[in-house]
Amino acid sequence: MHWVAFMPLRANSKSIPDKNIRSIAGRPLFAWSLEQALTSQCFDEIYVATDSPRIRKRVLEEFPSAVKVLDRSAETCTDTASTESAMLEFHQKISFDVVSLIQATSPLTRADDFRMAKHKFITDNLDSLLTAVSSKRFFWTQSAIPINYDPANRPRRQDFEGCLMENGAFYFTRAKLLKETASRLGGRIGIHEMTAETAIEIDDEVDWVVVEQLLLRQKLKSTLGASQIKAFILDVDGTLTDGGMYYGSDGEVFKKFNTRDAHGLQLLRENGIKVCVMSSEASPAVAARMKKLNIDEYYPGIKNKFEVLQSKAKLWRMSLQDIAYMGDDLCDLDCISRVGAAICPADAVPEIMQRVHYVCIRPAGHGAVREACDLILGINLEMNMTSQKNHS
Template identity: 45%
Template sequence: MKKIGLIPLRKNSKGIPGKNKKKMVGRPLFSWVLTEAIFSELDQVYVFTDDLEIIAFIEKEYSWTSKVIPILRNEENASDTASTESAMLEFSEKINHNYSVLCLLQATSPLTLATDINIALEKITKESYDGVVSVVKTHRFIWGKEGEPINYDVFNRPRRQDFEGLLIENGAVYCTTKAAFIDSKNRVSGKIGLVEMAEETLMEIDSLSDWDSIETLLINRQKSKKQNQRIDFLVLDVDGVFTDGCVYYSQDGEMAKKFDMRDGMGLEILRQNNVEVVALTSEDSKLVAQRMKKLQIENTFLGVKDKYSFLKHFIASRNSSFAAVAYVGDDVNDLTNICSVGWSFAPANAVDVVKMNADIVLSHHSGNGAIRETCEMIMKYNKRYEMSRSEK
């Protein structure tokens, strides 16, 4: 049974211009649900968009997986007046209806998790539903415009703990069988099952204040998942961590970057104590490649824009978890990783939002001992961790 995901994206947005590409916790908005879809039980995930920039981004950033496929969407079905169903029908026809289950995922629901997607899929594949819709339980008392209560008796007002509440569609996940979709031409039909998601997922992104609220929820969610164990991996940004953040240019292009020689010794000592070092940078620089080779950092990944998704893939390939990772970053594109790993560090001269969310703000600046300081802290932490484990 082939299970596919569909993430429809429009290039233009009236409420928040360029919303789908706008950075949320340092990542494009659409990448949040896309990453969860990649690590779900879906067999393939299609991004259906009229935005060529997004297509190019996906082809480059997710080359590490064959699961993600971008497809160009007709302008006609990407207008403000076009329905989501019209886009779904166009998409289904473009792939010759090659699926058994179609799962519609909305980029504007970045709080969606792989577990939510998997539960929806199970409703169809194991419980024989024709369609599934995600909902949120609310304990609000609902009124009609004529002043009539909709869901309770005003003379017998229930206590919150005794009130069943209402289930409200949150617009995050919809699943349908191929037969039901082709017959009804609607995102859900037939026997419909429900997937209850967390209450905060009801929030929609219609304004910048909504954006800020959801960004805070995402940061707190990532931090709440943090766990501590022995550090097996040290992942380092390059510019603003290895270097002082400055790049020197000549008329021929990039000419020089400044690195601190003492960092190399700290990394060598870490490797001798079975901590693997990884360089992960959004820049694609020959100078950086040469320096990482000199430092014998075999796991050097250049030109990575979606650092969180790539790191999640890297960790999974090592059969490990974020808890085993220490991360050093200095700017907003490091923010999601800063909030997610076991231990996160920010150089003293990192941007404020990174320092605010890092576990430890280092006393040294980038390119001036920050990495060496991190190495020494990790050595001490691992030693204490291993001693505490041996005493149990």
Template identity: 45%
Template sequence: MKKIGFIPLRKGSKGIPGKNKRKMVGRPLFTWVLGEAIFSDLDEIIIYTDDEAIINFISKEYQWTTKVKAQLRSDESASDTATTEMAMLEYCDSIAYDFDAFCLLQATSPFTTRADINACLSKLNEGYDSALTVVNTHRFLWNENGTPVNYNPLQRPRRQDFEGVLIENGAVYTTTKVALKKNKNRLGEKTAIVKMPEASLLEIDSENDWISVEQLLIERQKRAKIASKITHVVLDVDGVFTDGTITYTKDGEHTKSFDMRDGMGLEILRQFDVKVLVMTSENSELVAKRMQKLNIEQVYLGVKDKYSLLQHIIKEQKLAITNFAYIGDDVNDLTNICSVGWSLAPNNATAIVKQHADIVLSKPSGAGAIREACAFIMNYNKRF
């Protein structure tokens, strides 16, 4: 059964300009659901957008997977009056409905996980022709005329005794090809429900919404941390290996400064069978040569979505994120900082990274921070 995911994106956003591309915990908002879709049971994920910057981002960022494709949608299907169904059907017509199961994913639902996607897909094998995600809310609902919707005010139940109501959170919808062609709608005639946590009901329509969702995501990632032996350490480059400054000539990048003691610390760390990886958003020939000198084989340059790439490495090499340490200094490291077993930040890292890192080192970047981190890792691993 061919299962495709569909993430519609528009350039326009009334409440929060550029919302889809804005960094949520250091990652473009839409990459939260995209990353989970990649590691779900979906066979292919389509980013359907009128934003050519996103199309270019997809083509450069996800070369490590064959699942993701970006396609330009028509101006008509991306207008303010267009419905999501219009975009869905436009795309389905363009591929002559070449799929068995269709999965609509909402880019502004960052709480969506691969488990939620898989649960909705699995319902299509249980006699349902569609499925959607919902939240069980225990709020008491009222009509505008002052009448209650879902409870008797004269017999007000305790929260623990109240079943509540199920509300669509708009995160995931799956449907069969037959149902989609017949109904021209994301839902069929026999629909299953999949429950998601109550936090996933939050919509991102204002700056206050953004702040609330971002903080909840950070806390979700941090709650999943487990203290385990460190077998792998991932390092950013600028602001970790270096002091974050670069000199330029008219021909471009000229020099970066590296601390030799940091290199020795990593060499000693590898002698204790800790693997070293480098992951940086810059695509620098100087960095490539320095890492070659340090005999670091796993070097990933030009990476914008560091969390998804780390998830890919973990899956491919059959590792666990709890066995990783991560050293970063800026917002694009933040999701990994909040997710790995141990996270460390140089003393001169940005305030938000230092706020969420497990360890703030006493040394600044480019001046012994990595060497100090290596000493911590070796001492920490002694307990295992």
């Protein structure tokens, strides 16, 4: 059996300009699912077909030898052309037994999805396979006719089997079926069920923002491995504050903090996560705020933040991999480059944004720290649940 993967990418995108090569979570959109296809080792060859020299160049930059790029005709790149037309054109050039059509707009696809789907395809002797997610929603037609339940006998959600919704992440199709029917699905059809978040396909800017945060979260979890975050160290100006400097008539400096950030830090401490705040300045306003929050681990006037980070890790008897650090400017770069979880506000300097594992949606002083705290708590909870599941 000769297995190939195929991703069609066209130059024009109506909803999001240059969508296929636009950077999301630090990489071009197309690269995420292609990389997972490579990692899965399910395919003998992987191809991209495109009508765009720019896309061709970016694909070859990301995957210089692992992915082959073919030309795609103008006829298969129109707004009305079907994806099957691109698949059939591809089959005229490349011989295969089974092709996997991969959608660039589903970057949350994982290597294990390809592996499990291929195992199912072979084990069940399928002709085609689609991916889907479970949905327990009640569906109706435009004419107010129920599709998947009886309104007179409305089931409880916990008793409702629901249905599977096609998510378009990828498909498997036998060459014989594609040639005879000009369709990606037919014959003996199987379904590979994927996780709930993969229901999101990127069609607009809202989808983009949501998926980017999920990718960054996924990236952070991958960096942490099996370890949990045990401590959170953060900067003040441009992180806990909006970076503004407010002066009273007598020259007194005021700083603006966010109440939600304070509650997030409290939640971390309540869950056994150490919190440490350090600043390159010695500000009475910040000192007063730290006292109000009962944060004893506050270090003002620090010129070398990495030295403090190292000393705290040694004192706490933990690895730098167990520590999350949040900062916004170049003075935070050493710390951000060494910790297990590096986070920054949405308005951090570009050099920091390029090095962190997670960029917050919110800017500094407007809930970015709370977002980071919620992220840390969520990741630790997921890891706890996974550990308990593995031991049960």
